[in-house]
Amino acid sequence: MQVTIYDIAKMANVSASTVSRVVNNKQNVNPKTRAKIMKLLAENNYVPNEAARGLVMQSSHMIGILITDIRTTQHTDGIYYIERELSAHGYSCLIHNTGRDESNWINYIQLLSQRKIEALVLMGSIYQSDVVREAISLYLPSIPVVICNGYFNAPNVYGLVSDEYNGVIECVELLAKKGRKHPSFLMNQTTPSNEQKKLGFEAGMARCFPNEELIVQECGNGFTEIYDATIRMLEQFPKIDGIIYSEDMLAAVGLRALADRNLRVPEDVAVIGINNSDYAKLSIPTLTSLDNMLYDVSMTAARNILALLSGQRVSKKMLICTEIEERQST
Amino acid sequence: MQVTIYDIAKMANVSASTVSRVVNNKQNVNPKTRAKIMKLLAENNYVPNEAARGLVMQSSHMIGILITDIRTTQHTDGIYYIERELSAHGYSCLIHNTGRDESNWINYIQLLSQRKIEALVLMGSIYQSDVVREAISLYLPSIPVVICNGYFNAPNVYGLVSDEYNGVIECVELLAKKGRKHPSFLMNQTTPSNEQKKLGFEAGMARCFPNEELIVQECGNGFTEIYDATIRMLEQFPKIDGIIYSEDMLAAVGLRALADRNLRVPEDVAVIGINNSDYAKLSIPTLTSLDNMLYDVSMTAARNILALLSGQRVSKKMLICTEIEERQST
């Protein structure tokens, strides 16, 4: 079926060892022999079998990436940078969409351990969970694991966290500065990251609006759910004059809801999103957004993995500062 | 380092063969022996080495996916469905961002062949190229290759193509029906897919506006480039009262440009996008969009690969019909 080193050896009347040496560019091969073998290799489109090579070298040159749903654009960027960076260094990425149900995660981690990945990247704070910690200590106790926008304590786990807590506090401060009186917060699923945002909102409110009622609501991920949640919140609290959404995408839907209700943005209601994504730039009006530096988180993750793979030291937990990008909606 | 079948065999006082039989759930093992081995396997967190297994079984259970840039959301959906579907059947996906420069592609194809992938998915019409055809015939001549939204003739290549050509003709017809007199077309990079859209626009114009000047322009992918291209086109041809964009994302930027120019949509200028993506649903006004059924293309790709892997017949080339989703912008 496939052309092996032995086939080439036979054609060249040499041993497989010699062919192997040529394939791997080792010294100590007679130039003429080398030339002959090179020619044969090319003519036969010889390609080394990485599985066999990995077996003897004890290295797969593969890394695993776990993400709940690759369609959620906020982390697609991260996967892009990580793949590019690692690919340039000879690694291939095995990517799995794990879904949000914890009970399946252990299977993916076991699967990746069967494939002998050399590092694991967890995309998203959602993986900051006991299930994952245990699965890692069971199946991948000794390869570097990097978690993007999350952290848990384990000897081989490295966390990169966006400081969304303080970022959202600053968002509340911005609303205060803009003369808002009744800010509110609308979030989708409860991930550790969203939890931090919520805590940030509460802290910001305590600081800037100590006597104001806390308006925090949750909703699903679908267009309609977000839309309805916004409408419902406005009906329940007509005084609301500022909304912080846990993601730009939600805020973009929120802008629709506000437009349909004939509420002017920012005159009647100021709106802030989080992620500083395309949604923020494209929406009408453009959206003020908290840049949580997910780009930096991913780039750093890629660099950290590379550093760890080459035996360098990397800090176990890093906090990355956020920045508000002000646009028309505030 | 890792626990092998031999380690377990030693502990259980049996041969590796027997352990292997237990691991693989074969019959013909004494129930007591099986129980003892199972216990040992669990206690030691034994995980089979897939590389070794693949070497003897001549199967990697991996498939490759090539995409120019995973951040382009239109194909992220496809990767999601394909990964989910294949993952459920025991396959893992090796994903590479190849960039748009043809000269690197052959390296990725060779790399994937080294890893002995069992099928390859090419995401996007851009891979409909001679470079790819040759690389495939050289390095992956005998595994199924499925190309999403493209096709080229090779014994092991299967194409799924969205009928964007006729779809865009229908878009032009829609503009005609809505009383537009001067439609135009703005496209980004020249991929085979965009080329079909352009040809469709020209055919539609020939059919509905035989005496009208053809206004077709190109632009880059950046926000500013798209924005500026729209403004420039409107300045050069002030009569324009309809724009078809080659992608929703461009149309979303276009809506911004039109708003900034105080042109009403659809009263002054009707706008149509392509992809029927979130951009279309979220923009203000909502965007009429040609649904090119990329979802169906991906689902079918996943199913076709599974079918091919299990030895079934699959049609070499399928055309998938498009549909216009009318919204506020027309």
Place this chain on the structure above:
DNA sequence: CTGAAAGCGCTTACAG
């Protein structure tokens, strides 16, 4: 029901 042996495709000391 179980084990010894061969083999998947490769690399690398070790001898020569």
Place this chain on the structure above:
DNA sequence: CTGAAAGCGCTTACAG
């Protein structure tokens, strides 16, 4: 400079 041999971790006829 080159080859025979052992071994990476596994599976599977073949004997018993």
